[in-house]
Amino acid sequence: MGNSATDGFRIFPHHLKLEVQTALVADIRERLTVAPLYRPVTPGGKPMSVEMSNLGPLGWCTGPEGYRYQDRHPETGNPWPDIPPLLLDLWSGLGDPDVPPDACLVNVYGPGSRMGLHQDRDEADFRFPVVSVSLGDTGIFRIGGLNRTDPTRSIRLASGDVCVLGGPSRLAHHGIDRILPGSSRLWPEGGRLNLTLRRAGSARC
Ligand code: MD6
Numbered sequence: 435m436g437n438s439a440t441d442g443f444r445i446f447p448h449h450l451k452l453e454v455q456t457a458l459v460a461d462i463r464e465r466l467t468v469a470p471l472y473r474p475v476t477p478g479g480k481p482m483s484v485e486m487s488n489l490g491p492l493g494w495c496t497g498p499e500g501y502r503y504q505d506r507h508p509e510t511g512n513p514w515p516d517i518p519p520l521l522l523d524l525w526s527g528l529g530d531p532d533v534p535p536d537a538c539l540v541n542v543y544g545p546g547s548r549m550g551l552h553q554d555r556d557e558a559d560f561r562f563p564v565v566s567v568s569l570g571d572t573g574i575f576r577i578g579g580l581n582r583t584d585p586t587r588s589i590r591l592a593s594g595d596v597c598v599l600g601g602p603s604r605l606a607h608h609g610i611d612r613i614l615p616g617s618s619r620l621w622p623e624g625g626r627l628n629l630t631l632r633r634a635g636s637a638r639c
């Protein structure tokens with residue numbers, strides 16, 4: 435078999451044990467007091483159904499200007515908080531052993547939230563994978579191919595599952611159809627938390 439668009443898509447079920455998940459939730463909540471969740475608006479002007487924030491030197495943002503990475507929270511104007519060491523360690527094992535991530539997007543899903551099929555293509559160098567951590571309620575993840583209309587398959591991502599989009603799958607279309615509300619009690623308000631670690635800038639800046 436040649437390169438299929440989902441080659442390089444790796445899923446690690448139950449990768450993070452409960453104690454680590456709980457520690458991560460505490461790390462993230464502490465940082466969200468500094469960089470509060472906000473509701474982003476698509477370039478077309480529609481409010482998204484997820485709430486977002488970012489950690490690390492760069493944060494992924496959307497607005498009327500389009501998609502971009504920026505070094506400040508769009509509402510507070512403050513720099514983003516640091517990426518928790520637990521996530522840096524995860525990246526060095528599954529992402530890249532030499533070059534650290536410079537961005538971690540935080541997405542929070544409530545009962546009706548979803549994330550439409552998209553590609554992650556705002557980063558400078560697609561040789562770096564995206565490492566994604568799911569916490570809290572289970573999400574129904576959909577992954578397809580390089581073209582939007584390619585066939586897709588659906589995978590459940592439960593709390594503690596980690597997945598990696600690397601190699602040919604780096605530019606595969608993917609999204610979250612829905613979450614299963616009440617499937618976890620990890621996130622205190624209920625809901626799903628997704629953390630995506632990226633190298634947004636080039637390796638040498
Ligand atoms: C989510 N994930 O799981 C959305 N992107 O809530 C993503 O958009 C994603 O899981 C790049 C790589 C892995 C992902």
Ligand code: FE
Nearest residue numbers: 552553554608
């Ligand atoms: Fe994505």
